[in-house]
Amino acid sequence: MTATSPTPSVVSSVSTLVRSPAPAGLVGHRRAGRSPAPLTTGRARRARRVLAARRRPADRDFRPDIEGLRALAVVAVVVYHAGLALPGGYVGVDVFLVISGFLITRQLLKSVGRGGLRALPTFYGHRVRRLLPAAVVVVLATTVAFRFVGPPLKVRDVATDALFTAFSGLNYRLAWVGTDYQHMGAAASPLQHFWSLAVEEQFYVVWPLVIAVVAVATRRRHLRLVLALLVVGVVAASGWASATLTPANAPWAYFSLHTRAWELGVGALLALAAPRLVALPRRLAGLAAWLGLAAIAVAAVRFTDATPFPGVAAWLPVGGAALVVASGCGPRVGAERLLGEPLVQCLGRVSYSWYLWHWPLLVVAPYALGHALGVGERLAVVWVSLVLAIASFTWVEQPVRLLHWPTWGWIGTGATLGGVVTACSALVMVLGPVTTGTGAAAVLASVDAPGAAAVTVAPAVAGTGPAASAATSAAEQAVARTVAAAVGTVQVPSNLTPLPQDAADSLPPTSRNGCHAGFTAVSQGDCRYGDLTAARTLVLFGDSHAEQWLPALDQLGKAQHWQVVSWTKAACPAARLTVDNPSLGRSYTECDTWRDATVARIGALHPALVVVSQSENVASSSVVPQAFSAATVATVRALRSAGAPRVAYVQDIPTPGTDLPGCVATHLDDVRPCTYDRSAAYRYPDRHAALAPALATASVPVLDPAPWLCTATRCPAVVGNVLVYRNESHLTVPFSRWLAPVLAPVLTTTGA
Known part of the structure; x- marks a missing residue:
């Protein structure tokens, strides 16, 4: 199955996605038994706004504009990751966080805000049903595929990433690795994009509890106001942390919950303010929507990898997403027509699955093909990932959503799926590629022992x-002789030390x-x-x-x-x-x-x-x-x-x-490459x-160690039974x- 010729069932799925009409919004009704008072021009104008707002109430279940915004966000991320354009396309993740904060807070206000602590299991069960099945499929498929096509020494790292993903902690592992000097230059993990999902899940461990406690404590009076005050504090504190930590420690600022919570908080504030946002004048709402889209576009086009991020810069895409979401709380506006286009809606519906699939394919494909991807190959990978996303949406996400299981059944399912990922990760670690040498055992003799005939070496x-005058010491002659012999080594000795998989720990x-x-x-x-x-x-x-x-x-x-x-x-x-x-x-x-x-x-x-x-x-x-x-x-x-x-x-x-240890692990039978x-x-x-x-x-x-590691022309990776580089x-x-x-x-x- 290729991106250009999907199977008939996938074509049918695409057709269904494009043709499916969005659910209609609820329509408000005038209270019976009252005659309307005569309207002045000003009152008539206000009444029309209210009626329009009622036709598009703030708490309607489906928002086509948000579905379209999801599509724009995922396209930005995919195009950026594929290296095709949009040097700041990573801001699509920030748009996702705002959308998530809005939708989940709106859902929590309906359920937890009314049901208190008793509604929490239902919320978490819904999260399991919505997110976990597709995520588990992608994690398992990626981990197993990488086991067979990835570099042997990276298999354990990817399995560890899968383990952290199962417990929604990958963001902190990435933050740690990003600031660990020993891991500088390490290749990106095929599961790295799960960091944003980890941030969301960490936030939603706490946020529902806060809403439930506040609802009980206030007896649901002024619930939105109290929560809004709390969220304003979170946004201020988290935004300040993001701005100050970004220049000081970029990886921790990028991946941490406390520097990203403000983006989810902005979405939460929009949900809390939704009843008032419905009364936005139509022209103002339309202007806000277009300004929001423009802000996101400017960030995606103008930002680069050199932009300090998130920091202050993140306010541009976050503010843009907030304007689009806020404008859609009221009447239909011009931008909503663009976002509501059938193709845009289709991409929005599969945005979650597309986000899950695109990055693993972009990382794994070069290993499978044996070379870096060209532009055409990257385009092909993007299309294949979209086909997989549609298939995943059709055959994994949708069927699971239609299942009617008890709440605790879904929570148990989540725990089971997490256990499956954990077991798979452990199995891959245990049954990872063998990196023991196939050659005869060797000995690296001490260079201060009496040697054979002296050889000519460059002064050290x-x-x-x-x-x-010490440059041509007996020790240097012995080293030069041993290194020269090592250049011709073919098979890696069976007693190599340290083993390639342990080289990084040889500190x-x-x-x-x-x-x-x-x-x-x-x-x-x-x-x-x-x-x-x-x-x-x-x-x-x-x-x-x-x-x-x-x-x-x-x-x-x-x-x-x-x-x-x-x-x-x-x-x-x-x-x-x-x-x-x-x-x-x-x-x-x-x-x-x-x-x-x-x-x-x-x-x-x-x-x-x-x-x-x-x-x-x-x-x-x-x-x-x-x-x-x-x-x-x-x-x-x-x-x-x-x-x-x-x-x-x-x-x-x-x-x-x-990566010489990785090279040695890949060439155990002939280490000369x-x-x-x-x-x-x-x-x-x-x-x-x-x-x-x-x-x-x-x-x-001045000591020059080059003659200790190389001949006049070549430098071996293994000398005797010792791995040279970690x-x-x-x-x-x-x-x-x-x-x-x-x-x-x-x-x-x-x-x-």
């Missing part, structure tokens, strides 16, 4: 003096105990390793590319009696320059504050040696090589001025730029080349420890 230490101890400062931290504790009783102190300073050397330095410290202090911060270069933080969505001011404070701490410690290292990729391409080198030298001079005269620098490692070209191992080769000469002018010994750019703990002997000479010659 740039500069002059005794440090440079230095500082990433587990809080000693590696996170994005928002500006300080950390006194974190000491090595020989804790030693008189000599070494400080490791920089970002996570410095932190990756801690396992090696810890081992050396214990063997050669150094006390090792680790002060590092995520994505914060040692160079004295201000960088942007994509995860926070702003300038990384915490990095500058932390760097200055840590330099002062290092000076007060008066260490025997400071080892500095950093990623060369954190600074943007606009930072020219000379500026990056000058900023690094400035940090060295600041350290010396503060009281740390001896500084050594470890240059950045070659980085493959791709995971060996990458050394010439492409640096994103900014000129920046890398300029650093050593600049630091040499400041008499700083992700796209960081060493695993075992490999870092293995390289400890090649760090020792330069540290010794600097007097540590």
Whole structure:
């Protein structure tokens, strides 16, 4: 079945959806037994407005304009996700939240507002019947499909996402992953779009209870007024939280309930004000509707991924959606004619299913086809997702809605379906792809053991003096020999460590105990390793590319009696320059504050040696090589001025730029495709080349680790039985420890 040639039954379903007339609104009646008083011109005008409003009462069950607004919202989201147009199409989700807040609050006022706490089971049963069947079908289909076509190392992550989806908690998992440096660059989950449904369900755990309690407490007198005052407070507090958190921590602002509740609250306020909105003058209502659609369109066209969102910017699409919903509470207006077009109504009816299906297909299709999707393929996926949405609406959503089960039966069904998703997720985790190597067991010999004949290697230490003479040490020769042999490895050894699925957890101890400062931290504790009783102190300073050397330095410290202090911060270069933080969505001011404070701490410690290292990729391409080198030298001079005269620098490692553990897991029988070209191992080769000469002018010994990871031309992903990288750019703990002997000479010659 393709998007261009659906089955006859689906064609029939589309035809039915397009032709189905919208339910008629209720018609008000004049009270019998009274003769109407003579009408003045003004009174006649007001009477006509009231009569028109009664013909379109605020609490009518079906709103064609809202159905049409749903269609516009889902089209914006789908087009944006498909990368076809509308760089701000993500605002369609905000429109959905306003609509949801309006419709659900209206429903709650009818049921819970009248029945109190006794009506809550009915409400939750309705939510199960309305949302869960289609969602469960999509989650199960996506999880199973990804098990067979997705990357082996991502299967467990998707199964975990499914588990969080079952308990409506995916938004907080995504917020956590979005601010976790170890997950930066991770591919999007095929279930990621369920975050907005999680926000809604979390809101509707609390909101019905609030309405029920207020209804009982006020005996239903002034219920709308009291609730409106409460909602105004929620909108104000949540809107403020969204505006302040967006520039500070974008992922948490984007995915959290407390920064999105105001959007649902705006819809709730419209439902509470609906009896008054019916009296809006026709012209004013018409103008509001068109202005609302224009606001949504401007946001969808003008906003981009660089727009701080939700923050203040979200008020534009939310305000637009509110104007459209408010205008439809009264008489039929011009915009409602557009929104009521049969095709628009059809898309609105299947909007929920289309939203569920489109994103998993867009994520899974490239894995199934083996390449990124072109424009034509993305269009085809969009059409296939629409066909699946219509089928899902016809054969899943509608039949379930027509079932007449007791309320508690639906609640039990919801619990059962949640259990099914949980069981499926656990099964996929247990029966996930095997990532154990198929080759013979191997051993990575210690490089400080006596080796065979020496081989020629490029000097690892740039500069002059005794440090440079250590460049061709026996340890480096052994490393070069082992790496050269690894380039020709075919099968992954059966005793590979760490296993590819465990590589992401191969972290230095500082990433587990809080000693590696996170994005928002500006300080950390006194974190000491090595020989804790030693008189000599070494400080490791920089970002996570410095932190990756801690396992090696810890081992050396214990063997050669150094006390090792680790002060590092995520994505914060040692160079004295201000960088942007994509995860926070702003300038990384915490990095500058932390760097200055840590330099002062290092000076007060008066260490025997400071080892500095950093990623060369954190600074943007606009930072020219000379500026990056000058900023690094400035940090060295600041350290010396503060009281740390001896500084050594470890240059950045070659980085493959791709998920090497994932590559190894996919090529267990022949790992050679995971060996990458050394010439492409640096994103900014000129920046890398300029650093050593600049630091040499400041008499700083420089270690270049490239010969420890690569031959002159190639860099292997597996050396001996050790996986080299834990992700796209960081060493695993075992490999870092293995390289400890090649760090020792330069540290010794600097007097540590």
